[in-house]
Amino acid sequence: MSDTLTWRPKAGEIPTQPGVYRFRDEKNRVLYVGKAKNLRARLSNYFAPLHTLHERTRRMVLTARSVEWTVVASEFESLQLEYTWIKEFEPPFNVKFRDDKTYPYLAVTLGDEVPRVMVTRNRKIPGAKYFGPYTKVWAIRETVDQMLKAFPMRSCSEGVYKRAQQTGRPCLLGDIGKCAAPCVRRVSLDEHRRIADDFVSFMGGNDSRYIADLQRWMREAAAEFDYESAARYRDQIAALENALEKSAVVLRDRVDADVFGIAHDELAAAVQQFIVRGGRIRGVRSWVVDKELDVELGELVETVLQNAYDGDDTPPREVLVPALPDDATDLERFLGQLRGGSKVDLRVAQRGEKASLAKTVEMNAKNALALYKTRRSGDFVARSQALADLQEALGMPEAPLRMECYDVSHLSGTNIVASMVVFEDGLPRKDQYRRFNVADSTDDTESLYQVLTRRLAYLKDEPTAAGSPEDRDAVIPVSTGDATEEQSGDETALDAGTPIDAAALDGDPGPDAASGTRPGKFAYRPNLLIVDGGQPQVQAAARALEESGVTGIQLAGIAKRLEEIWLPDSDFPIILPRNSDALFLIQRIRDEAHRFAITHQRQRRKRDINSQLSEIPGLGPSRVRELLRHFGSVTRLKAAEPAAIAEVKGIGPTLAAAIVERLHAPRE
Known part of the structure; x- marks a missing residue:
């Protein structure tokens, strides 16, 4: 080609x-x-x-x-x-936007002769003023019920309104004071429209001003001995305050802003939009973005805003985003036009209450993305389809009901560790995860080769077929021939490469720990071995698989940057459909292997730096803690000059020089 x-x-x-x-x-x-x-x-x-x-x-x-x-x-x-x-x-x-649900809105039909307040999902009512979106219908109905006590405007359907006109009798809402009953002319149409305008103004953020007016009117009525009017104002104030309690106060009064949070990976992004009016969260909206091409966060923000304000939605004076696109000034002008020519301030919150709210929105977006992926992987139908698609894409004789994924983690070639995570029937089996310590290696491919050689050794002389009852009930002894077992807190490390049961790492040695045996889960034969990486990593894994003599196991690698699936001896990768359940499953097991490996590597690094520092005369545990607290990370401590280290409380020039010498001494 x-x-x-x-x-x-x-x-x-x-x-x-x-x-x-x-x-x-x-x-x-x-x-x-x-x-x-x-x-x-x-x-x-x-x-x-x-x-x-x-x-x-x-x-x-x-x-x-x-x-x-x-x-x-x-x-x-x-x-x-x-x-x-x-x-x-x-x-x-x-970029494609797929709203994960149809949201309910609170609408006031100002275009009608007699405006009506209603809860609707229809965004195309002519002349209507919308508030929201809201996440729960029941919550907005409760708000409307409270609001009608203070603003008794029409909320009935067209049929009910016409029937009341014909009979001259109002509906129940008119009788209990939750409607001013313009149908029977208890108020004129102009008076009813003023009530509707007050309703819209209150929902638009003028809540504190309106409550202050009601309080002033109540005091004036009481001073004039008009107790009936004062009681009515009192009830209206109570109703409005009750409605406001359902909206969280997050910013100062009169602050109108939309706050966007975006969490994304190579294939999808989750967007959260908090709609803040008058300092209160008036609505929350979330949706999922399908990414066909690889785009940066700034470009994604631009597309998000274009879609968020498509249709009848009008941007507020301030829009907070996680990153500014390159053409932020032009995008502000574009949003300003949607606002009717008013200025829109597009910016990233740096500090204060707005930055705190932005972090909350971002956290919601991250949770939404994780939930979106988990649901796709956790759904039985989706899992079955994913396994079937993997079987077809990889040319396997049967679906990969048991998959093992491996990842290597290290810091500049030190503290090399690897992880093995297990998925059965498309779900993680955390009790069968393993961690490996690699004593010495030249690069990641060599580390993978070592780890897989050790892992596949358990499958050489497998006495029974994989997954048979005999195999599942078997137990194997902990290998002690060349393994050195070290205890550190609640973590077990087998430096010579013996795999460890994940339960033991969490402080639970399991029921067979006392007898020196463990369940034979490590002898289960996987259908599919996955390595994190491209062709070089796959070739290293293939070499280990060939030398082990184990057959009947499919091998594949996933390259993170392009999300490609590589097979041994293949010149071209397999490209799974961008939004397929199979790719989501492969991504999930790869990400889980990476998380498991990096967690173990950080634990070893922390233990390693503490052991190095504790060997320096005059440097006790409290000073070690102070050093790490002061610099924030091991990397910064290792890069610090002796003068900078000497500034730490309890560390003098002599001790600082000894620390630098110890940290930069060649490792044996």
Whole structure:
């Protein structure tokens, strides 16, 4: 296959002005829409040698058969045109938004002759004023019920309203004081509209001002001995305060802002939007973003905002985001136009209460992304489909019901450890996780080779078929031939490479610990071995598998940057569909192996630095703790000069010099 595209336009043909470009396929369908400050510079990135492109970008340009562009006068115009074209063509390679639910809104139909307040999911009512979105219907109905005590506006349906007009009798809400009953002319239409306007103003953030007015009117009525009016104002104040208690106060009064949090990986992103009006959270919205091409956080923020304010949603005066896009100024102008020409301040919160709220929103986004992935992996139908897809993609004779994934972690070649995590039927089996310590290795491939050689040794003389009852009930002794067992707190480390049961690492040695045996789970034969890495790591694992003499086990590697699946002796990777359940399952087991390995590596590093420092005369446990607290990390301590170390409480120049000498001494 040629490393260039036959349809590629000549560089001199592409203008250097700002503009918008469209990639089209052989059927003239628009595949991708993008904008650029300099069209020639941006498009040259797509026409680089194919092997240098991100996999999904390469797939897009190989699918395309032409590219066209439109020059505009400014970056701001390119932003507007890009937004219009994405909505018009819905290109498959642009970021796709999938709202995870249809949210309920509180709507006031100001376009009607007699405005009505209602809870609805319809965002296209002409002339309606919307508040929300809200996460729970029952919560917004409770709010409306309290609000109608203070603002008795119409909330009945069209049929109920017309029937009351015809009979001259109001509905029950009119009788109990939760409607001013314009249907029977207890109030004029103008008076009822003023009530509706007050309702909208209160929901828009003028709550404290309105309550202050009610309190003043109540005192004035009481002073004039108009106790009936004072009691009515009192009840209205109580109803409004009760409604406000259901909205958390997060910022100062009169602060209107939308706060966005984004958690993303290579394939998807979760977005959280907190809608703050009058300093209170008036609504929360969350949705999932499918990422077809690899985009940076700033570019993702731009797309998120374009979609968040699509339709009737109007941006507030302030929008807080996790990162600013390159064209933040033009994006502010674009949002300002949606706001009717008013200024919109787009920024990243750095400190104070807004930064604290932004962290909360980001945490919600991270939890939403984790939940989204867990649900996809945890659903029985999705798991079954994922295992079937993996079987087909890898050419396996049966589905990989038991998978083991390996990852290596180290710090600049020191404290080398590896992890093995186990998934059965698409779910983690944490009681069968293992950790390995690697005494000496040249690189990650050599470490993987060592670890898999040790692991596969348990399968050489397997007496029974994998998964048989005899195998599952067997026990094997802890290997002690060349293994040195060390105890440190509640963690067991077998430096010569004997694998450890994860339960023992957590301080629970298991029922067989006293007898020196452990259950034979480590002898279970996996259907699929996965290593974290590309071709080099897979080749190292294949060498260990071949030398072990074990057969019937499929081997694969997943390269993190491009999410490619590599098989032994394969020149090209397997590309699973971007949003497939199979890829989500592979990602999850890979991420779990990485988490398990890095946790163990950090524990060893902490133990290692403490043991090194404790050997220095005059440096006791309290001074070691003070050193680590002062510098915050081992890396910073190792990089510090003696003068900086001497500034720590209890550490003088002589002791500081001894610390530096010990930390930089060659390891035996």
